[in-house]
Amino acid sequence: MSQLGEQLIKDETIAVLELIKNAYDADARNVEVIMRDTDDLQSATIIIEDDGDGMTLDIVKNYWMEPGTDNKEKKLKKMIQENIKSSLNRLPMGEKGIGRFGVHKLGHKVTLITRSENEQEVFLSIDWSIFDSNKYLSDVSIDIIERPPTQLFTNGSPKGTRIIIENLKTPWTRGKVRDLQRAITSLNSPFEALDAFKVNLKVSNPEWLKGLISYDDIKDYALFKVKMTLDKNKILNYEYEFKPWNNLDKLDYRNNHIDEIEMKKLDNLKDDRKKTKKMFVPIDLSEYDIGSIEIELLGFDLDSSLLKFGEVSDTSGLKKYLKTNGGIFVYRDKIRIYSSEESDWLGLNAKRVNSPADKISTNLVLGSVKIERSQSLGLQEKTNREGFIEDLAYEKFRDAVLFAVEKFEHDRALDKYLIRKYYGATSKSEPLIAEVASLREKIEMKVSDNSLKNEIFGCLDNIERDYQHITGVYQKSSSIGLSMSVVLHEIDKVISELERVIDENQTSQHVRKLVERLGSLTDGYASVVKSGRLKKFNFKDVISQALFLVDFRLAAHEIQVVENYLNKTDDFIVKGNENLITSNIINIIDNAIWWLSYVEVPNKKIYFDITREISGYLSIIIADNGKGFTIPTEMITKPFITDKTGGMGLGLHLASEIMKQHSGQIIFPDYYDLELPLEYKHGAIIALAFKEEE
Incomplete structure (x- = not known):
């Protein structure tokens, strides 16, 4: 009998948790675990008290005292079959009837005091050592006493169970008590609900619990x-x-x-x-x-x-x-x-x-x-x-x-x-350079040997140079990863457009242009991470090319395109990668289509223009008559920042990186910074700003 707890229960923490789960099965709302003098086996005591349903004399005698009964298993099956739960909407955690043998794992002596509502209190005390010299359980006599209630349960509850375990088998170390507290915290319900369950651990040495986390x-x-x-x-x-x-x-x-x-x-x-x-x-x-x-x-x-x-x-x-x-x-x-x-x-x-x-x-x-x-x-x-x-x-x-x-x-x-x-980890980049500079100053002040000083400075130069090279490689690798995600995204959009063109039985010229675009995408994005020859191109041509490649999508969403740039007589020439700039424009168009459709703007419009109104730049202006940006524009080009349902937050980030490669930037001007029709006042306004070729 005394070996049951040893063999069935893994360790002392599990033993206490099994007894706590029994309290849960009894519909307890509150459980107190009190541990006194746990580092001294002779005087140590563990008390587990709950305000659950308690047990009658019959339950204690015929179920609690009998090991391995199928009472809980039958109860669980019946509750599931009949679609019923306890008064606190619970199903029993235990079903094998062995959780109570956790007391064997914990100590040699156990006292049980329990009471069901409107019933007498039931009391029994067992010294497990008496089982050691007897072959059969039936040879051991245990006295179970019914007596008037003593009002000792949690918060003066008229019902509940108290288990007192004494003459502990193993001492409880500080680490073991802390592990128990963590396990108990995990049992507590995070939100107030009908079946909320709170367990409180009290120990003689509160210092042992110092620093442990609570739900608050x-x-x-x-x-x-x-x-x-x-x-x-x-x-x-x-x-x-x-x-x-x-x-x-x-x-x-x-x-x-x-x-x-x-x-x-x-x-x-x-x-x-x-x-x-x-x-x-x-x-x-x-x-x-x-x-x-x-x-x-x-x-x-x-x-x-x-x-x-x-x-x-x-x-x-x-x-x-x-x-x-x-x-x-x-x-x-x-x-x-x-x-x-x-x-x-x-x-x-x-x-x-x-x-x-x-x-x-x-x-x-x-x-x-x-x-x-x-x-x-x-x-x-x-x-x-x-x-x-x-x-x-x-x-x-x-x-x-x-x-x-x-x-x-x-x-x-x-x-x-x-x-x-x-x-984050990358936030330490610039501080490292600053630390090197600080170290240089200290060496300059405190090292008088010029030969040694120059040798140290040479080492610091090497460290700084190698560091910047390594971080550059990592940043480039990161850009490659982000670029590849968007390449796949772009290719998917081109394929979708191809499917639409084929469905509409449109001209072969459009299909040929889209196929050519598929072939140029990888070359275009590769130039973000490797040097390549840039050539001069006309803004008007690149905008027209982007619109040509998405015209079926724009038509499908019933979006009117306003091409104000065609009214300009100048040629607007910059040097760069035409395919990448086309992709940037298509990305912005794609975002505009999504948001104009999402907010259900009547008479949807996207406006295109070319301007020198942004000081120092020649800019492509793309505006829509939607509701504008839903997140701060200073954050919108950061990776994984989006307010678009199902969006990845990479499109405008890559657009920004492409503009940096072209010594330009993506700008979000205010309405009054430009000459725009009134209907675009509350919409999204984006400028792809380039240094103008002389």
Whole structure:
């Protein structure tokens, strides 16, 4: 008997957790684990007390005292078959009836005091050492006493269970106690819900728990926070906050409040001519009898080099908690609705694998999605309550939540860029050069031997030169990787245009031009990362070429092109790579098409002009009559920064890099900086600015 606990329970921490899980199965809301003098085996005591349902004399005698009964297993099967749960909406964690043998692992003596509501208190005390000299359990007599209640349970509860373990078998070290606290923290529910479960550990030496993370600490370590309500086809009262820790003094608090955001997704639909094409369709919850949805998300950054700035003393505890509890969960009338994929019913982890820089995974977010049963009758729960039936209503619900999460990811990406800039690995580049310069000054002042001084300076010169060479190689390699992503993106767009031309049975000239463009793309993008011959070209020609290559797409989206540059009599000549500049213009056109379609602007227009109004530059101006940029223009050319649903955030970044290769820049002028028609005042305005050839 005494070997059961030793063989069935892996270690002492697992033994305590098994007893805590028994309290969960008993519908306890609160559990206290009290550890006294655990480093002294003679006086050490472990007390585990809960406010759960407690046990009657019959349960203690015929189930708790009998090892390996199938009582819990039968109970679990019955609850699943009959679609019922406990009063706190729980299914039992345990089913083998062996968790209580954790007491054997912990100590030689156990005292059990338990009471069910409106019942007598049940008391028993067992010294497990008496089993050592007897062959059969039936040879050992255990006294079980019923007595009047003593009112000793948590918070004066009229029911519950207290287990007192004495004469411990092994001492509890500081490290073991800290591991137990981390495991207990992981059991605590991250959001208030009907089945919320709180476990509190108390030890004789509070110093042992110093620095360990609590759930309140975890909330404070969330750098990115958002709250919003989804109602019908809109996000209402979107409230995003970026709250950098005090030590991140290069970063500023930022919030983004938006009263309304219309929810849409790209879908394949048939047009009037029965042709299938991608179109924006509203995500409307009311069509499927899904009421309003309240969403709260807490986002984290677990980069080890960053966590030190948050003075996170228990990084392993933080990571363990998020690994166990991370994800976005649905709560219906405060009851957590599980899914077959648990915390990743939205497929966040797969999306992050494909785009790690700007997507969140389940271990980087704590999220709640709250709905009310009376308003969400369109969502049907599975018979085992492990999620929703995946019908059209569920798909629309999932689409809406994913749209909301992606909006949060876009905001988070803005602040993540600044974190990487100032506190990421690459942020140490310029400080290293500064340190070398500082070292030069100290050597100049303190080293009098000129021969030695010159030798040291020579070494520093070599270090600085090699460092700059290495960082240049890495930056070029990084550009190659980003460029390749966009090359594939560009080729995909050309192929799509080819398909459209073929469908429309258009002229062979257009097809030939598109095929030629496919052949020139790789050569064009290669010039970003390797030197090549540049030639002079006319701005008018390159704009006309770009428009020719996308004219079917513009026509399909019913967008009017205003070619004001054709009215100019001058020839506007610059030197560069014509294919790359054409790609830049097409990228900007592509963005304009997307946003004009998304915001459903009537009489959609894109305006093209050439100007010298930006001082020192000859510029191609591209403007649209949409709603303008949704994120700060100073951030819009950074990699992975986008507010476009499903976008990668690379198009304008590469456009900016291409302009730098041409000794120019991409500029976002104000409306009043240029002479533009009034209808473009609130739209997106972009200038590709080049140094003019003399």
